[in-house]
Amino acid sequence: MSVEIRSLDPRVNRLGLHIHEPGAADTLPPHDHWGTYQVFHQKKRGDRHGAVGIVHAPSPELAMVYAKEQFGRRGETANLWVVDTRHVLALDYGDQDMFATTPEKSYRDPGGYKVNDKIDEYREKMSHELTP
Amino acid sequence: MYGGGYIPKEESRKTVSNDDPEMLATFEERVTRGEKVEPRDWMPAEYRRQLIRMIEQHAHSEIIGALPEGTWITRAPGFRRKLALMAKVQDEVGHAQLLYSAAETLGKSREAMTNDLINGKSKYSNVFNYPAKTWADVAVIGFLIDAAAIVNQVANSKGSYGPYCRALERICYEESFHLKQGHSVFVYLATGTPLQRSMLQDALNRWWKPIMHFFGPSDEMSEHTLTLMKWKVKMATNDDMRQQFLSLYVPKIQELGLTLPDAELRKDPESGKWLFGDPDWAEFFAVIRGNGPCNAERLAVRKAAEVNGAWVRQALRQADAQYVTPLA
Numbered sequence: 001m002s003v004e005i006r007s008l009d010p011r012v013n014r015l016g017l018h019i020h021e022p023g024a025a026d027t028l029p030p031h032d033h034w035g036t037y038q039v040f041h042q043k044k045r046g047d048r049h050g051a052v053g054i055v056h057a058p059s060p061e062l063a064m065v066y067a068k069e070q071f072g073r074r075g076e077t078a079n080l081w082v083v084d085t086r087h088v089l090a091l092d093y094g095d096q097d098m099f100a101t102t103p104e105k106s107y108r109d110p111g112g113y114k115v116n117d118k119i120d121e122y123r124e125k126m127s128h129e130l131t132p
Numbered sequence: 133m134y135g136g137g138y139i140p141k142e143e144s145r146k147t148v149s150n151d152d153p154e155m156l157a158t159f160e161e162r163v164t165r166g167e168k169v170e171p172r173d174w175m176p177a178e179y180r181r182q183l184i185r186m187i188e189q190h191a192h193s194e195i196i197g198a199l200p201e202g203t204w205i206t207r208a209p210g211f212r213r214k215l216a217l218m219a220k221v222q223d224e225v226g227h228a229q230l231l232y233s234a235a236e237t238l239g240k241s242r243e244a245m246t247n248d249l250i251n252g253k254s255k256y257s258n259v260f261n262y263p264a265k266t267w268a269d270v271a272v273i274g275f276l277i278d279a280a281a282i283v284n285q286v287a288n289s290k291g292s293y294g295p296y297c298r299a300l301e302r303i304c305y306e307e308s309f310h311l312k313q314g315h316s317v318f319v320y321l322a323t324g325t326p327l328q329r330s331m332l333q334d335a336l337n338r339w340w341k342p343i344m345h346f347f348g349p350s351d352e353m354s355e356h357t358l359t360l361m362k363w364k365v366k367m368a369t370n371d372d373m374r375q376q377f378l379s380l381y382v383p384k385i386q387e388l389g390l391t392l393p394d395a396e397l398r399k400d401p402e403s404g405k406w407l408f409g410d411p412d413w414a415e416f417f418a419v420i421r422g423n424g425p426c427n428a429e430r431l432a433v434r435k436a437a438e439v440n441g442a443w444v445r446q447a448l449r450q451a452d453a454q455y456v457t458p459l460a
Contacts, residue, residue, distance in 0.1 A: 005429050008263050009203040017432040027250050027438050028243040032445055036233070036458045053299075054233045054458045056242065058448040070226055074306070085456050093173050 037063035038088060040081040041071050049081055060084070138258065138348025138370065151176045163364055168294035171237035171460060182365050183293055184238050185254070191231035192249045192256035196430050198224040200264040201273060209267060216313045220274070223310065227303045234295040236458050250435045252422060257281075259342045261424030268328075268335035271321050274314025276339065276381060280346045282307050283377045292364035295460055315384075322388040336385070337393045344394075344411035347374040378406040 002018040033056045040049040052071050057063035063082040072080060106112035155174050162169065169175055198221045205221065208214040232242045248254040259277055264270060282304065289300035321332040347370040351357050360366040368376075379399075385392065396409035419427070 005432050007429050008265060011203075011206075012429065012433055015433070015436055017429075017436055019428045019432060026243075026247040027435060028247055028442075030241065030243055031449075031453060031455050032442070033242045033246075034445070034449065035453050035455050036236075038459065051460065053230060053302075053460075054236075055229070058445075058450055058453065062448065069222075070229060073222070073226070085458055086454060088459060090459055093170055 034058045036085045037067070037082040038085055039063075039067040039071050040083070041077065042079040043076050045078050047078070049079065054085065055082070057082075138346065151178075160362065163292045163362070168297065169292050170294045171457070176363070178359075179363050179365065180238050182360060183296065184235055184240050186365065187231055187235040187238075187296055188240065188245050188248070189255055189257075191228045191235060191245065192254055193260065194224045194228035194231060196249075196256045196260045196434065197277075198228075199430055199433055200260060200262075200426075201270055203264055204267060204270045207267070208270075213317070217270070220310050220313065223306050227299075227306070230299040230302060231296075233458055234293075234299045237295045237460065239457060241455065246438060250431060250438065252431065255420065256430075258345055258416065258419050258424070259339075260430060261419050261427045262339070262342050263426055265338075266331055266335060267317075268321055268331040269339065271314065271317040271332060272335045272339045274310060275318040276314075276343055276385075277346070278307060278310045278314050279381050280343060280377050282311060283373050283380070284347070287367040287373060290364075291367050298460070319388065322390060333390055336390055340393050341411055341415070344374070344408065345413075345416045347371075347377070349413055349416070375406055378408075382406070 005012065005017045005019060007013050035056070035058075036054045037057055037060065038054055039052050041052045042049045055063050055066040055070055057066055060082055063084075064080065067080050067082050068077075071077075156176055159169070159173075159175060159179075169179075201217060201224075202221050205214060205217050208217050232245060235245060236242060245254065249256070259273075264273060285300050285304050285307065289297050289304060291297060318332070321328045350371050351369045357366065382392070382397070382399075394409050394411075396407060398407055399405070400407050418424070422428075
């Protein structure tokens with residue numbers, strides 16, 4: 001005969017709970033908490049949406065309900081997106097070396113085009129030519 | 133709130149690892165450089181295992197921590213206090229979800245974590261095995277236990293595992309409201325009627341021992357502990373965090389003319405360290421083993437919530453549903 005739990009909390013007493021014997025069978029079967037959705041949050045109009053985390057949900061509609069509670073319950077929110085995690089294709093961190101030379105491509109950066117030295121040199125030269 | 137605090141020792145700790153020495157060296161260099169580790173990176177088996185334990189226990193602590201305070205929502209004194217407590221309890225459950233998803237990225241499902249909690253395999257913060265008897269307990273929990281948790285969480289948020297750090301950043305931001313509202317309830321009682329003051333003093337006396345237990349006993353400085361610190365899994369020793377907590381909060385208790393039930397508690401002027409009496413570690417270990425005043429109730433309530441909700445989750449399940457490990 002299992003022992004009934006007596007709590008300070010009348011709501012717990014109303015549940016009529018008994019002491020759970022440890023080592024019993026698992027309560028939850030696999031996938032009981034559904035799949036996951038990635039949540040993207042936009043703080044203000046004009047901002048980008050940014051990935052903020054996940055929620056567990058059985059459908060996009062419920063994922064949105066949970067996302068509102070989990071990521072929009074304080075501060076500002078303009079908009080939310082939810083995306084089934086299965087539909088996200090991500091790179092492997094092991095392949096990061098494919099970007100290794102990208103920061104070196106100075107011909108893609110405004111900083112790669114410095115001409116002030118040339119201009120100064122030209123003006124210097126011209127000023128000498130003009131003085132008799 | 134309720135940052136993990138003490139992580140209980142395991143019976144058998146695996147210290148031998150079969151990790152590829154080259155991969156291990158690259159991993160350790162990355163961590164030493166201060167780079168974050170991301171979910172699908174190579175990581176030592178022991179790093180993964182320890183992080184799962186730690187994040188999972190932290191998540192359980194958030195969700196179980198909501199129970200003693202949740203008890204007081206219906207009896208909070210006044211509408212604003214009730215709103216604040218509801219918001220705080222909801223935050224704690226939200227924190228649990230953030231943490232469970234961080235642990236999920238390491239390969240353990242949320243269902244498996246919940247099963248291990250209900251079956252007593254995984255632990256949660258020991259403080260929640262004590263009852264919240266009066267409204268003053270809510271003040272002590274909301275002020276001091278949250279404060280202790282913040283010390284722990286701020287340290288951990290500088291750790292090496294990306295998803296855990298990101299979850300903790302968001303959590304610490306929300307905790308600042310918890311701490312402020314806890315302090316507010318605490319100060320209102322401390323500066324209230326003589327009855328309110330004595331209620332608060334009584335709660336403080338009852339909670340001081342569990343609060344001193346919060347960070348756990350001194351770490352044994354084993355090779356294992358040192359490895360976890362090198363990997364930035366453990367960010368500060370239990371003693372250092374306890375000292376930091378005492379330095380920050382004992383003055384805030386004393387400035388209100390309240391006392392702490394430890395005659396030996398004082399700051400040593402020479403070392404700058406807090407000295408204190410034995411906080412009864414025997415009781416601490418007994419409660420961890422399941423013999424605290426509320427262990428059975430906490431787990432039974434947690435189990436009832438899952439069991440009573442099962443038919444709803446079942447009804448909503450899609451036939452083609454499929455679980456994939458979250459990305460981050």
